[in-house]
Amino acid sequence: MKTLAELKREAKSGILEGKFIHHSQFGANLPKRLQGWRKLIDSNSVAIYFLTDGKKSELRLDKASLVDYDGQTLTIFNAGYRDLTEEEKYVMNVWKEKSSTSQFKAQEELDALTDGSSTYWAKVFYFRKVGYEYLMGFNKQRGMKYDTITGKVQDDKIKGTICMQYQIRRVA
8 A cells, every 4th residue: 555645755755646436426427538547746734637639637535544545446435424422422312412401492592582602602611611512513622523314424434435437547
């Protein structure tokens, strides 16, 4: 297994080219300009660059934990999902207790009737104070974000489904 750093070094040298094997959004309908072999021409700390239609085309690789490179195949993964840890469950349970009191419910109803937001901000302040703001499900924090639909945490440290995959070869 090669490293992402090796891929970036080789991309800067101009000795590689890549071809899409899989793209999760396009499937078999990959745009013409992205089909076929494209030369890798540059890289930086967060991306590699292909030459596409005579222009520099960026492929972001923000998280090394979501990238696999073996010298022949480059695979970029979506962040995976995991169950809540015991600490996260505790934080969520404390919030559920606070938000289920009759006083909180009355304030929530008042907020709805008066276009207020005090209960929203109470939630924000609670999750910020305990250091688990990502459990609100709005923003990523430390590579994590709570998914309110599944009840799981999307975590950049876990490889999920394949987002994109390239075949990589050396240019002769």
